[in-house]
Amino acid sequence: MLIGVPKEIKNHEYRIGLTPAGVKELVSHGHQVMVQSNGGEAIGFDNNQYVAAGAEIVSEAPEIFARADMIIKVKEPQPNECRMLRQSQTVFTYLHLAPDPEQARLLLESGATCIAYETVTSNGRGLPLLAPMSEVAGRMSVQAGAHNLEKAQGGNGMLLGGVPGVEPAKVLVIGGGVVGINAARMAMGLGADVTLLDRSLDRLKELDMIFGGRLKTVYSTEDAIERHALEADLVVGAVLIPGAAAPKLITRELVSRMKKGAVMVDVAIDQGGCFETSRATTHQEPTYVVDGVVHYCVANMPGGVARSSTMALTNATLPYALALADKGVDVALADDEHLRNGLNVHAGMVTYEAVADALGYDYVSAMDALARAALQQTA
Numbered sequence: 001m002l003i004g005v006p007k008e009i010k011n012h013e014y015r016i017g018l019t020p021a022g023v024k025e026l027v028s029h030g031h032q033v034m035v036q037s038n039g040g041e042a043i044g045f046d047n048n049q050y051v052a053a054g055a056e057i058v059s060e061a062p063e064i065f066a067r068a069d070m071i072i073k074v075k076e077p078q079p080n081e082c083r084m085l086r087q088s089q090t091v092f093t094y095l096h097l098a099p100d101p102e103q104a105r106l107l108l109e110s111g112a113t114c115i116a117y118e119t120v121t122s123n124g125r126g127l128p129l130l131a132p133m134s135e136v137a138g139r140m141s142v143q144a145g146a147h148n149l150e151k152a153q154g155g156n157g158m159l160l161g162g163v164p165g166v167e168p169a170k171v172l173v174i175g176g177g178v179v180g181i182n183a184a185r186m187a188m189g190l191g192a193d194v195t196l197l198d199r200s201l202d203r204l205k206e207l208d209m210i211f212g213g214r215l216k217t218v219y220s221t222e223d224a225i226e227r228h229a230l231e232a233d234l235v236v237g238a239v240l241i242p243g244a245a246a247p248k249l250i251t252r253e254l255v256s257r258m259k260k261g262a263v264m265v266d267v268a269i270d271q272g273g274c275f276e277t278s279r280a281t282t283h284q285e286p287t288y289v290v291d292g293v294v295h296y297c298v299a300n301m302p303g304g305v306a307r308s309s310t311m312a313l314t315n316a317t318l319p320y321a322l323a324l325a326d327k328g329v330d331v332a333l334a335d336d337e338h339l340r341n342g343l344n345v346h347a348g349m350v351t352y353e354a355v356a357d358a359l360g361y362d363y364v365s366a367m368d369a370l371a372r373a374a375l376q377q378t379a
């Protein structure tokens with residue numbers, strides 16, 4: 001298979017779809033890989049390393065999109081990238097379609113096969129291709145929170161861990177999945193007073209077993225969210241209903257009653273955000289203030305630590321990329337229910353139910369869509 005890896009074009013996005021080690025593995029399986037020139041330069045993966053791994057260096061993205069059977073990326077295709085996709089071509093990347101009607105429309109129009117990292121599943125609980133970036137973003141959320149609590153950033157001047165004789169800051173983490181546990185671990189590591197809310201009692205039990213009394217676990221209700229948000233210096237939004245738009249758990253009215261200079265980090269912003277006052281921001285301008293509360297809503301947080309993130313992402317995606325390339329996309333999808341759960345759009349059909357529901361499209365199951373498209377091709 002001919003695989004193409006374009007340079008990412010989102011604001012301050014320095015990750016790249018494959019490390020040189022990932023390229024080498026695909027090449028050793030008999031595939032060809034094109035990498036856009038300087039696509040990994042900013043994070044220490046230069047053209048020479050990609051060439052040594054067996055890649056062809058291509059100077060412009062349009063050539064990669066024109067020639068590749070499968071595009072491997074990091075971030076959702078931007079509008080001009082969507083317009084370069086075509087029927088019988090596969091794109092394997094984060095999509096986050098539920099809150100993004102324009103991208104959905106363009107992907108449907110392209111006719112391409114669009115597999116979203118964030119909805120691929122595994123035998124255990126969890127989302128194996130979202131997890132590595134959630135680990136990164138969860139850890140970063142506390143760094144971002146600590147930084148923005150500083151007065152010069154608009155924060156209320158609380159040090160997360162306090163000092164002897166001075167109480168620590170109160171951190172509220174809403175959602176105790178991968179982002180949440182990583183945020184909680186970092187915040188506790190810095191000595192903060194951490195409360196975590198989740199709707200899954202099983203998950204709260206697990207977290208209690210891991211952290212004991214150091215972490216306060218509370219069942220997530222409107223009442224609990226309100227009580228703890230009013231006391232918090234830092235709130236981390238870390239909920240997910242897979243594939244769906246994030247539920248708005250903190251209302252504008254509640255924000256207006258929070259402490260002035262509190263910080264809210266909405267990690268769930270890529271699914272639309274879980275605070276009513278959230279709107280996506282960039283690494284260039286990561287924060288804004290509503291009613292005295294600092295909001296940090298960067299939709300590609302791991303892009304800020306792009307070298308670590310790229311290695312973590314390729315570690316997770318490579319086995320799936322190899323399966324798609326070795327077997328061919330249709331067979332790989334038909335063979336593996338978990339990979340098939342990643343299929344969001346195929347040949348002009350929406351194949352992920354939560355996305356269809358969120359955006360008002362008809363839902364066609366992935367198996368039906370694959371069969372229909374195959375029939376059309378042979379007709």
Ligand SMILES: NC(=O)C1=CN([C@@H]2O[C@H](COP(=O)(O)OP(=O)(O)OC[C@H]3O[C@@H](n4cnc5c(N)ncnc54)[C@H](O)[C@@H]3O)[C@@H](O)[C@H]2O)C=CC1
Pocket residue numbers: 118130131133134135137174175176177178179180197198199200203220238239240241246247249266267268269270271298299300301302
């Ligand atoms: N902004 C960024 O750069 C990044 C954003 N993310 C996003 O972070 C979000 C969380 O991801 P993960 O932790 O991997 O998901 P996860 O599935 O591991 O955890 C989500 C948790 O939210 C809980 N939850 C659902 N509804 C809730 C409610 N009403 N109250 C409290 N808890 C609730 C679930 O029970 C689950 O434990 C996702 O939207 C993901 O896309 C992930 C990585 C990077």
Ligand SMILES: CC(=O)C(=O)O
Pocket residue numbers: 075094096130133134270299300301302303
């Ligand atoms: C998960 C995601 O959207 C990111 O890593 O940017």
Ligand SMILES: [Mg+2]
Pocket residue numbers: 094096270299300301
């Ligand atoms: Mg994102």
